[in-house]
Amino acid sequence: MKNIFDTIFFTEIFQGLGVTLKHMFKKPVTVKYPYEESPIYKFRGIHYMNVDERGVSKCVGCYLCEKVCPAECIHIETDAGPNGERLVRKFEIDLSRCIYCGFCEEACPKDAIHMSDRYDTVDSTRDNYIINMRYMVENRKNVKGE
Amino acid sequence: MLLEILLVVIKILIVITVLLLGVAYMTWLERKVIGHMQVRLGPTHVGWKGLLQPIADGLKLVAKEDIVPDMVDKPVYIIAPLLSLIPALSAFAVIPFADKFTLFGYQVQPYISDVNIGLLYVLALSSVGTYGLIMSGWASNSKYALLGSLRSSAQVISYETAMGLALIGPILLAGTVSLKGITEAQAGGLWYIVPQFVAFVVYLISAIAETNRAPFDLPEAETELVAGFHVEYSSMKFAMFFLAEYANMYVVSSIAAIVFLGGWNGPILPGFVWFVLKVLFFMFFYLWLRATLPRLRFDQLMALGWKVLIPIALANVVITSIVVYVIR
Numbered sequence: 001m002k003n004i005f006d007t008i009f010f011t012e013i014f015q016g017l018g019v020t021l022k023h024m025f026k027k028p029v030t031v032k033y034p035y036e037e038s039p040i041y042k043f044r045g046i047h048y049m050n051v052d053e054r055g056v057s058k059c060v061g062c063y064l065c066e067k068v069c070p071a072e073c074i075h076i077e078t079d080a081g082p083n084g085e086r087l088v089r090k091f092e093i094d095l096s097r098c099i100y101c102g103f104c105e106e107a108c109p110k111d112a113i114h115m116s117d118r119y120d121t122v123d124s125t126r127d128n129y130i131i132n133m134r135y136m137v138e139n140r141k142n143v144k145g146e
Numbered sequence: 147m148l149l150e151i152l153l154v155v156i157k158i159l160i161v162i163t164v165l166l167l168g169v170a171y172m173t174w175l176e177r178k179v180i181g182h183m184q185v186r187l188g189p190t191h192v193g194w195k196g197l198l199q200p201i202a203d204g205l206k207l208v209a210k211e212d213i214v215p216d217m218v219d220k221p222v223y224i225i226a227p228l229l230s231l232i233p234a235l236s237a238f239a240v241i242p243f244a245d246k247f248t249l250f251g252y253q254v255q256p257y258i259s260d261v262n263i264g265l266l267y268v269l270a271l272s273s274v275g276t277y278g279l280i281m282s283g284w285a286s287n288s289k290y291a292l293l294g295s296l297r298s299s300a301q302v303i304s305y306e307t308a309m310g311l312a313l314i315g316p317i318l319l320a321g322t323v324s325l326k327g328i329t330e331a332q333a334g335g336l337w338y339i340v341p342q343f344v345a346f347v348v349y350l351i352s353a354i355a356e357t358n359r360a361p362f363d364l365p366e367a368e369t370e371l372v373a374g375f376h377v378e379y380s381s382m383k384f385a386m387f388f389l390a391e392y393a394n395m396y397v398v399s400s401i402a403a404i405v406f407l408g409g410w411n412g413p414i415l416p417g418f419v420w421f422v423l424k425v426l427f428f429m430f431f432y433l434w435l436r437a438t439l440p441r442l443r444f445d446q447l448m449a450l451g452w453k454v455l456i457p458i459a460l461a462n463v464v465i466t467s468i469v470v471y472v473i474r
Binding site for chain 1: 181
């Protein structure tokens with residue numbers, strides 16, 4: 001009986017029409033990407049370095065991140081300073097090889113290297129993908145926070 | 147005499163221009179409405195709120211290369227889009243969208259003409275439009291186009307019957323086939339949607355099937371046939387099919403507004419505004435249905451047409467005639 005009623009009066013079709021009409025006045029969920037920031041959180045993006053109170057990178061050149069890196073994209077060179085301390089001569093990450101796994105962040109004993117939430121890694125030349133210590137220290141400013 | 151002919155030509159040009167603009171902006175509205183119904187934005191990029199999108203689309207289609215495939219039947223292939231578009235546009239010759247009014251002492255008749263068989267003329271033209279679909283599918287020499295056009299012809303022929311039968315009820319009540327006469331018959335009293343509600347529902351379903359729109363868009367089933375009958379067409383010829391589809395929607399909506407909702411009749415606002423509002427309501431209903439319902443299977447479509455709509459429409463004709471005979 002109910003089935004016949006439903007067929008004759010299109011009740012289900014009207015229910016569907018009601019649903020679509022209700023959705024029409026909802027706020028669209030679209031993010032106009034190039035014009036608006038995408039809402040991003042818990043994302044492993046381009047690396048950054050934490051600094052100590054003097055504004056120098058916390059990295060001590062212990063090679064742990066280079067060892068743990070599965071893509072072998074971190075290249076570190078160290079040197080002895082005048083007082084016998086270790087100086088980091090070169091610290092480069094090849095972003096075109098990096099797989100953004102976050103192991104370097106976990107391996108770091110000095111809380112130096114971290115991953116920011118920057119996802120705009122696109123570029124027109126390969127050279128720009130090799131980032132150095134200065135770039136990573138600068139990149140600290142681009143972190144939107146946790 | 148010459149002045150009258152000139153006036154008619156000017157009126158035809160105005161009507162066609164307005165109609166084509168309406169068709170263009172209906173595509174924009176469709177994308178916008180369906181976008182918002184799916185909690186998206188629809189076109190936003192070209193112009194304010196995407197308002198220049200139809201113009202950009204038109205320019206793109208005109209600028210594209212007009213490809214004619216090797217194996218097509220060339221004359222038929224070229225004639226088919228014209229046969230789709232021209233009947234759709236010429237149906238507007240008899241649509242009375244506003245009443246006569248007096249301007250500077252002259253009696254101005256805004257609509258192009260008032261034929262005393264107006265409704266029949268529109269139905270005949272919508273049947274002619276089917277030939278465009280059939281010919282395009284046949285001449286394209288492609289299996290998808292052929293399947294699409296076969297489905298389309300089957301569908302249009304089946305639903306034409308129900309549509310014509312549904313329109314007989316209001317014709318019996320009005321006692322005339324002229325669209326202006328039908329409008330004037332509803333002037334003081336009820337709109338025919340009230341006494342002829344069954345016919346209205348049957349007409350609405352058949353009209354959607356007639357114009358090959360969702361949920362009856364079998365001929366253009368993108369998921370099964372690539373695009374249906376116009377799969378081999380490009381550039382301006384494709385644009386013609388596109389315009390024809392939307393112009394047909396306008397024709398069918400106008401007929402529905404005139405026959406069931408009393409055309410230009412309505413309180414307070416001028417007649418033309420009422421007419422446009424009613425037509426736009428039907429157009430919105432089209433889009434609304436497209437956003438809501440899934441496509442029917444082909445056997446369901448034919449069963450609905452032949453086993454449900456045609457008997458109901460026939461019963462409606464019989465009952466209406468008996469009632470009209472008793473009352474008069």
